[in-house]
Amino acid sequence: MQTEHVDAVVIGGGIFGCYAALYLAGKGARVALVEKEAQLFQKASLVNQARLHGGYHYPRSVATAALSDEHKERFTAEHKQFVNFSFEKYYAIDRFGSFTDPQQFERFCQHLNIPCERIREHPLFNFHRMEALYKTTEYSFDPVLLREHYRTRVEQNPHIAILKNTQIQRATPDGANWLLETQHTQLKTQNSKLKTPIVINATYAATNAVNRLFGLRDIDLTHEISEIAFITSAQFQDKGLTVMDGPFGSIMPYGLSGLLSLSSVAYTHHKISYDNLPRFDCQEPENDPRCRPEAPGICTECPRRPDSNAYKMLQQMRQYFADSVRFEHLFSYFTIKSKLKTSYIDDGRPTEIALLSERPKLYCLFAGKVNSIYEIEKIV
Ligand SMILES: Cc1cc2nc3c(=O)[nH]c(=O)nc-3n(C[C@H](O)[C@H](O)[C@H](O)COP(=O)(O)OP(=O)(O)OC[C@H]3O[C@@H](n4cnc5c(N)ncnc54)[C@H](O)[C@@H]3O)c2cc1C
Structure with a gap:
């Protein structure tokens, strides 16, 4: 079997891996994109609440809020055909047990310079449960359109070779390069040998499994099997509500699909x-070889999911709604949500990129929010 030399290997074909591969290919690098599943974009990059974070969600983590806000404009401009701009977005503060209060939230929005207008009356909401309601811009x-967009872009890029159904079986440092042996995920047959000076680990829930394969350290994570429910409502169309800050929940349009996504801190996980x-x-x-701690699978397809x-x-x-508002549940998607252990302190979701090996190079990219894909450009 021939050893193929490439300038970089990106492991993981979610939005972060696809973006990293496209970014490097754009600089003229020859890239191999290695994806364990049969298709790209089937995990967190598809199964999420699709909130294009403007910062509101993180009143206890100014760092996450500022990072969301930093990238929002560029992400929005470069993905505008995949963004729903035309819905009303409300944030509410629960009357009982919120970690934030109206004064703090208003100060926080002012600090970040993000619009929030207090609403005192609205026929669709139940103000007995809300301490305050704000109209915001979010x-x-x-995710489905983003998936099609990124799949097409990486598949059509002549500098990117996509290896689907593939995992790294063995990684050995050899001077300035990694020697990688890959394996077919299901058949367990050897696929190819790769030689590269740079590896980017963008596998999210599988981050530590891949780090360990390269003999590198863990980053401290927790993982949750999470459900995003998809619902409709005749009364609450083109609107979203997020109740903060604690074990509450959120309903908002899932992009341009016409569906609303529903999640709750207490029951999603x-x-x-x-x-x-x-x-x-x-x-x-x-x-089951399709899903192990070392190689997590696709939860929505799994017969043993919750x-x-x-x-x-x-x-x-x-x-939080008036009695006249009705919702209907259609179906749910499930996936593993991974978080830095430190996020328990402030509920922050930073995107962290660590250079775990200098020579040969391995960057461990752990994604916080979708619109922080550009962080890769600061580092690599
Ligand atoms: C329930 C939930 C709600 C969320 N809500 C939002 C939100 O509203 N807004 C927001 O901005 N962000 C949200 N996020 C976070 C966001 O979805 C993630 O930060 C982002 O999608 C991670 O992208 P990724 O490409 O790193 O990971 P993924 O999309 O999970 O991609 C990782 C890829 O690596 C592959 N892989 C794994 N192991 C291997 C291996 N050994 N070899 C090869 N490939 C491998 C996987 O199969 C997968 O394709 C949410 C996340 C979840 C789970």
């Missing part, structure tokens, strides 16, 4: 793993 990206690898009891019974909590989420969120 958009929603369309079904199982939690404090292990640095995503280790869940649903992986155990058959030691039962939906959509009903509980709806019950919780209903309290």
Whole structure:
């Protein structure tokens, strides 16, 4: 088997891996993009709430809020055909047990210079449950359209070779290069050998599994099996509501799909793993090769995924609406959500890129928010 020399190998074909591959290819590099599944973009980059973060969501993490705001304009400008700009977005502060209060939230918005207008009356909401309601400016990206856009761009780029259904089986440093042996995910046959001076690990939930394969350190993570429910409402169309800041929830348009996504801090996350690898009891019974802590799979397709909590989420969120507002649950997607352990302090979601090996180079890219894809440009 021939060893192929490439300028960089990107592991993980979600939005961060695709963007990193395109960015490097744009600089003239020959890139191999290695994806474990049969298709790109099937995990967190598809199954998320599609909030184009403007900062509002993080009143306890000014750093995350500022980072969201920093990249929002560029992301929006470069992806405008995939962004829903035309809905009304409200943020509410729960009357009981919020970690923030109206004064703090207004000061925070002022500090970040993001618009928030206090609303005292509205026929669709129940003000008995809300301490305050604000009209804000926030958009929603369309993960399905983004997926098509990035799949097409990487597939058509002559500088990028995409290796799907492929995992790195062995990684050995050899002077300034990594020697990589790859394996077919299902068949376990050897696919190819790659030689490269730069590896970017953009595998999100599998970050530490891949770091370990290269003999490098973990970054401290927790993982949650998370559900995004998709709902509709005749009364609450083209609108979104997020209730802050604590175990509350959010309903907002899922991009341009016409559906609303529903999530709740209390019920979206079904199982939690404090292990640095995503280790869940649903992986155990058959030691299924499609999903192991070292190689997490696609939860939506999995027969052992948890039962939906959509009903509980709806019950919780209903309290913030007038009786006339009705919602209908259509279906749910599931995936693993990974977070830095430090995010427990301030609920922050920074995107962190660490150079874990200097020679040969390995960058570990752990993604916080979708619109921070540009962070890669600061580092690599
Ligand atoms: C429930 C939920 C809600 C969220 N809501 C929002 C939101 O509203 N707004 C926002 O901006 N962000 C949100 N996020 C965060 C955002 O979705 C993620 O930060 C982002 O999608 C991560 O992108 P990624 O490319 O790093 O990861 P992924 O999209 O998960 O891609 C990683 C890829 O690596 C592949 N892979 C894994 N292991 C290997 C291996 N060994 N070899 C090869 N390939 C491998 C996977 O198959 C996958 O394709 C949310 C996340 C979740 C889970």
